[in-house]
Amino acid sequence: MVQDTSVAYNLDVPPPYRLRAGTYRGSLTYTIGPGGDFDFGNDVSQLSGDTLTVNFVLDVRHAFLFEFPPGSDRAVLEPKGGWSAWLAGGKAPTRLYRDLPFRLWSTGPFKVYKLCQHTADVRCGIVNDNAHQVPVEVALSLPGGIQYQGRPVEHLPLPTGRAAALQFESLMPTLNRPGQLHFAVGRADVPSMLAHAGSTYTGQVTVVFDAEL
Known part of the structure; x- marks a missing residue:
């Protein structure tokens, strides 16, 4: 007499870090009886059914965290080494930038x-009090x-x-690793800003990291 039986299985899936977060479901049906997937012999009778359906549920939940240092809500764009060289009569800067780790x-x-907040072609813009605008390149x-x-x-x-969001793929889990956001006004646009010396250019840029694919 068979009182108990069990089935072992191995779920073959892609590496979890390549899967989108969410619940994955599937099912597999086996036949029971003579010549079936489970064949207990021709003398076995009074089976409760002739099929067995196994339901699979895979719940994928990813860790996702960005940690910025204090003060990262404000990016002050400056030339390399600051403004002192230009203010002292040196060469005009060719690029203004700020990298946020x-x-x-x-x-x-x-x-x-x-x-x-302000759009300049495919880039964001910063604007002074005289409504003069220049584009800011935002990179990652x-x-x-x-x-x-x-x-x-x-x-x-x-x-x-x-x-237009860019989708990034993981080759492996990433834990407490460094990255940077880059903000820059390029060579072609700095001269027009210098023509408005003394004014302040401002603008808001929101960078969205979206794990809900």
Whole structure:
């Protein structure tokens, strides 16, 4: 007499860090009886059914955390070495920039995009009190375990709007690794800012890290 039986299985799935977060469901049906998947012999009778359905549920939840140091809500764009050289009669700066470091914990894919208070073509803009506007380039660098289209992420320009978001894939879990946000006014636009010396340019840029794919 068979009183108890069991089934062992091995679920073959891609590495979890390559899966989107969410609940994955599936089922597999086995036949029971002579010639079936479970055949207990021709003399076995009074079976409760002729099939067995096993339901599988895989719940994928990723760790996702960005940690910025205090003061990262304000990025002051300056030339390399600051303004002192130009104020002392030196050469005019050719680029204004600021790099904001952060630490990243991520175990799965995610998307990134930006939103702009002021828009300048595909870039965000900063504006002074006289309504003079210049574009700001916003780019992203990520740890080596994360790629975009199979390549490392180094100074990758960020698009504007969720519809244009870039999706990043994980090669491995990333735990407490460094990355950077880069903000810059390029060589072509700095001279027009210097023509408004003494004014202050401001603008808000929101960078959205979206793990809900």
